[in-house]
Amino acid sequence: VPRFLSYGYHGDNLPGSILMTRIPGVTLDTVMGTLSESELSTIASELEYYIQHMRSFASPYGSSVCGVDGGSIRSPRVSGQLIEPSPDLRSFHHELLLPASIRWWVGKEDRFRQHVATYENMFSMPHSIVFTHGDLMNHNIMVQDGHITGIIDWEAAGWLPDYWEFTTVLRGPRWYQEPPWRSFMRSLPSYHYDTEYDCECSLWELTQDSFGF
Numbered sequence: 001v002p003r004f005l006s007y008g009y010h011g012d013n014l015p016g017s018i019l020m021t022r023i024p025g026v027t028l029d030t031v032m033g034t035l036s037e038s039e040l041s042t043i044a045s046e047l048e049y050y051i052q053h054m055r056s057f058a059s060p061y062g063s064s065v066c067g068v069d070g071g072s073i074r075s076p077r078v079s080g081q082l083i084e085p086s087p088d089l090r091s092f093h094h095e096l097l098l099p100a101s102i103r104w105w106v107g108k109e110d111r112f113r114q115h116v117a118t119y120e121n122m123f124s125m126p127h128s129i130v131f132t133h134g135d136l137m138n139h140n141i142m143v144q145d146g147h148i149t150g151i152i153d154w155e156a157a158g159w160l161p162d163y164w165e166f167t168t169v170l171r172g173p174r175w176y177q178e179p180p181w182r183s184f185m186r187s188l189p190s191y192h193y194d195t196e197y198d199c200e201c202s203l204w205e206l207t208q209d210s211f212g213f
Contacts, residue, residue, distance in 0.1 A: 002152060023152060025144030032138055032180065039146035040184075046148045047141070048188050051165065055130040055190075059159040061085075065092040065129060067158040074156045076135050077171055089129065089161055093122045100206035115202040122199045127161040134158060136165055138181045163196040170197055171204060 008017035028043070035043070060070070066085035067073045073083040086092035097119060105112035133140070134156030142150040156168075169185045178186075185191060 001150060001154070023142040023150030025142040025149040028138040028141040028143050028148075029181075031143065035146065042146055043141075043143060043148055044184065044188060047136075048190060050148070050151065051136075051188070051190055054133070055128075055162065057131045059129055059131070061159055063088045063129060065089060065158075065160055068131075068154075073158050073160070074134070075168065076156060077168055089127060090123055092161070093119075096203060097206070100203075112206070115206050118202040119199050119206065122196070125196065127163060129159050130162050130165075132158055132160040132162075132165045134160065134164070134168060136169055136185070138184075163193040163200075166191050166193050167197050167200045171200070 002020040002023055005019040005021065008019070010016060032040075064070065064085055064087055065073070071085060073085065075083060084095065086095055097116070100112075100116065102109060102112050133151060133154060135153060136151075140151060140153045141148060142152060166185055170182050
């Protein structure tokens, strides 16, 4: 992880700046197609280790689903918006479903109800709240000589349900031929969220006009 060095203030209503250490290497997305099967296997093993290590941390906020500092959650799933912290997992799932409205499903009301019923299966599934990067795409993973050197862009990190790390990567329309990074993430030993992914697909169908992919 890059080490924070200093923050620059440039005046009111202007973006600040952060000075941090540089992670050696290049982003994985720029070289993934050139790596050998052995190198990809090594990177998969290392990424699995880092995910499990992150999940070993105990949240200082108890059962809350929240950002890394206990506040709002940033996520590429809700582009330009924030998800307010929730006191528990059930409240969090309810919050995500709030934008769904049957008024946008004129003539397709049965399909709307089916998607709602599918997503509501989440309410009865047990999940741990774990430390999560929140945007674990290959453009946020630095590699060199066939190894991971670091993970960058932590603005979406938080204390989130264990499936979130994976289903956020898988978000968006289903593909006839799955993109390589989605397949890569599904291949990791800690991925066992096919049911949750089905639920999330229904959520995206219900809220895609409110929450961007």
